[in-house]
Amino acid sequence: MAVIPVALAGRAYDVMIEEGLLARLGEAAAPFLASYAGGRKVPFVADANTYRLYHAAVDADLAACGFAAEWFVVEPGENAKSWRVLEQLTDWLLALGVTRKDHVFALGGGVVGDLVGFACAITKRGCGFVQLPTTLLAQVDSSVGGKTAINTGAGKNLIGAFHQPSLVLIDPLVLGTLPDREMRAGYAEVLKYGLLGDAAFFAWLEANGDKVLAREPAALEHAIATSIAMKARIVAEDERETMDRRALLNLGHTFGHALEAETGFSDRLLHGEAVAMGMVLAARYSARRGEISHEDADRATRAVAAAGLSASLTALGLACDGAALVDHMRHDKKAEGTTLPFLLLRQLGEAYVARDVDLADIAAFLDGELGQ
Structure with missing residues (x-):
């Protein structure tokens, strides 16, 4: 397992990278589930595609650890990052009784992470959240760093807040279900890290990019870990x-x-x-x-x-x-x-x-x- 700390004063958090992490969510995120002991349901947000693929495995793992999930499912795509969906999500969180000591789990790509992060930034003036990114783009970029936002008619990501996650869990195995087009789109952000600040990494990608795109485990983990470490x-x-x-x-x-x-x-x-x-x-x-x-x-x-x-x-x-x-x-x-x-x-x-x-x-x- 690769563990990369994001060293922010007073609110440092870890990014954990390992195959199979999603299937061991209850163990990996145990400290952030503790407030739900006693029967309260754990709030999970996913888009419809991610929910279809992974909710059964998540539910089963949580059940084995004594927890149960409550799901808020949004439609895939940028339209989910809207005032309308934000209002629905925050109302749902309040109805569940989410407190500032609780954590909301964001399972999906950058759209879900941005939406959940912003909702958590403004709910009760700030509750915690855990990022479970399922696209390469989200894994190497949007899940780390605390930028959260929604879109408006004036433009993309113009309404938002800086709100850091408490934990980021990255399971490269979930990329096996990612469409090739989405994989290539995420790889663009990997290339970005080489171009902006690491010529040696850029040269490595020139030689090994095909392996990353083919999801070869060693190459993929190296690309993800190097990108996150730089960010x-x-x-x-x-x-x-x-x-x-x-x-x-x-x-x-x-x-x-x-x-x-x-x-x-x-x-x-x-x-x-x-x-x-x-x-x-x-x-x-x-x-x-x-x-x-x-x-x-x-x-x-x-x-x-x-x-x-x-x-x-x-x-x-x-x-x-x-x-x-x-x-x-x-x-x-x-x-x-x-x-x-x-x-x-x-x-x-x-x-x-x-x-x-x-x-x-x-x-x-x-x-x-x-x-x-």
Whole structure:
């Protein structure tokens, strides 16, 4: 088992990685179940797909440990991160009598984790929660670090809070049921860690990415553990993104969120797919500015394409120009007045925050990438 501490002052927690953890949930999460002794049901939140796959195993394991689960099931997809579902979930938690000493269990991908985390941040002014991520993207990114949010008509993740989990349990075996498209989308976030801060890990992924995508146990655990260890270090240094350190985790996201907005935050473009394309654009724009070589930008592009992810903006078939994408960027929550910081590359394995980017130049660059 790999155990990675997230060392936050006064509220450190562990990320545990081991095959079969979900089947041993009662044992692995025992300290966070203790408040339910005596017959109270343990609140679990899952999307419909995850519930169908895993609720029977979870129920059986909890029963063997003397507990019973009560389930709140949401529909799969970003629509679950809404005011409506948040209200339903918080009302459900209050009806169950959840207290600040209790923990709510989030079983699913990033949507479930974000929704549950935010609900727990505001219920009773803060109750605990345990992350049980079931997608690669959630395992290496959204389950760690305490960013929680819902979406609104103004954009994605604009209403939220920093609320750290008490424990993250990662079972790589659950990725066996993950569709290949979702696996590739999650792998984009793994690539991100290499590009933003670990050139050696990026080179390892160039050589071993196919093994990770094929879910080979040793390669998969190494990729997950390395990604989480980097995120844990960054979060410990800059928990609330008040400095540029945590902002590095947004590599690919400014471009990517604009692409998600243009495609209606739909299944047409998954978040990880948008981030992958965003990293390609960040690398190519960094080369345009003369900060990395075109050869390095091509290397980043090849790594994305080798994973079966789109590395060409024209392939997305967008009916817009660069100015329209820039307009989406202006709503980014990282916007500062009339400026917008961009995550760019000084070299492969070294990202930085650029605050001197001309949005007109971004629009012109995107026009070129769109073939206009």
